[in-house]
Amino acid sequence: MSALLEVSGVSKSFDGFKAINNLSFAIAERELRAIIGPNGAGKTTFMDIVTGKTRPDSGEVRWGENSRSLLRMSEAQIARAGIGRKFQRPTVFEDQSVEANLIMALKAPRGPFAVLRWRPSAGSRARVQDLAAEVGLAGQIRRKAGELSHGQKQWLEIGMLLAQEPRLLLVDEPAAGMTLAEREQTTTLLKRLAETRAVVVVEHDMEFVRRLNCKVTVLHQGSLLAEGSLDHVSANPDVIEVYLGR
Numbered sequence: 495m496s497a498l499l500e501v502s503g504v505s506k507s508f509d510g511f512k513a514i515n516n517l518s519f520a521i522a523e524r525e526l527r528a529i530i531g532p533n534g535a536g537k538t539t540f541m542d543i544v545t546g547k548t549r550p551d552s553g554e555v556r557w558g559e560n561s562r563s564l565l566r567m568s569e570a571q572i573a574r575a576g577i578g579r580k581f582q583r584p585t586v587f588e589d590q591s592v593e594a595n596l597i598m599a600l601k602a603p604r605g606p607f608a609v610l611r612w613r614p615s616a617g618s619r620a621r622v623q624d625l626a627a628e629v630g631l632a633g634q635i636r637r638k639a640g641e642l643s644h645g646q647k648q649w650l651e652i653g654m655l656l657a658q659e660p661r662l663l664l665v666d667e668p669a670a671g672m673t674l675a676e677r678e679q680t681t682t683l684l685k686r687l688a689e690t691r692a693v694v695v696v697e698h699d700m701e702f703v704r705r706l707n708c709k710v711t712v713l714h715q716g717s718l719l720a721e722g723s724l725d726h727v728s729a730n731p732d733v734i735e736v737y738l739g740r
C-alpha cells in the first residue's frame with residue numbers, strides 16, 4: 495500500500511541543536527498511529543513540519559497519491575489538502591453553542607462576498623447534527639461550549655476539524671487533563687475515526703496508547719528509535735533505557 499504521508503530524511507536544527515535528525519517514516523491511508531518519546535524528542539517539531547509551521551533544513555515530506563511535496567505549500571494550503579491538527583489545549587468559541595462552533599467550522603465558500611452572503615442551509619444543519627453525533631455531543635448541541643467539560647471541549651474541537659473532512663488528523667496529547675471515562679471515550683472515538691481517515695496521536699499516557707492498540711513510533715533526539723506494536727517497542731532495550739524505564 496502506498497503511503498499517505500511520507501517523511502524522508504528530514505532534519506531541523508534550532509541554533510545548532512538538532513530537534514529532528516534524519517527522520518524517516520510513513521503513515522498509510524486510514525492508519526491509526528501513536529507517536530511516543532521523552533520530552534524534547536521532536537514530536538511537536540515533527541507535527542510543525544508536516545503542517546507547514548516549521549520548514550526543515552533538509553529532507554522531504556510527501557503527501558497523497560501524487561506524492562506532492564508539502565514543503566512547497568503554505569500552512570493554509572496544507573490544511574486545505576486534508577491535514578487537520580488538534581492542538582493540546584481546546585480552542586473552541588466558549589461563548590457560542592456547540593452547534594454554532596460546528597457551523598463555523600463547516601467548509602463554506604471562501605471568497606469575501608460569498609462568505610458575507612453564506613447562511614447555514616438545512617443541509618449544513620444536518621451535517622452539524624452528524625458531526626456532533628460522531629464526537630458524542632448530540633445531546634449537547636444547544637449548550638455553550640464554555641459549559642462543556644474539558645473532554646467534551648476536546649471532542650468538539652475534533653468535530654470542528656472533521657467538518658473540514660481531513661484525510662489525516664494529527665492529535666496532540668488528547669488524554670491530558672481528561673477523566674478516566676473521557677480517556678476511554680476518546681480512544682473509542684479515535685479508533686472509529688481512523689476507520690475512514692488516518693489518525694496520528696502524540697501521547698505520553700501509556701495506558702491510553704495501549705488502548706489505542708495500534709502501531710507505535712518511538713522518537714528520541716529527533717530520530718526514530720523503534721517502531722511496532724506497544725508490546726514490541728516496550729521490550730526494546732533502547733526504548734526502556736531512554737523512555738519507559740525511567
Ligand SMILES: Nc1ncnc2c1ncn2[C@@H]1O[C@H](COP(=O)(O)OP(=O)(O)OP(=O)(O)O)[C@@H](O)[C@H]1O
Nearest residue numbers: 508509512513531532533534535536537538539540
Ligand atoms: N522554535 C524553537 N527554537 C528553539 N528550540 C526549539 C524550538 N522548537 C523546539 N525546540 C527544541 O527542539 C527540541 C524538540 O522539541 P519538541 O517540542 O519537538 O519535542 P517534543 O517531543 O514535542 O517534547 P514534549 O514531549 O516535551 O512536548 C527541544 O529540545 C526543544 O527545546
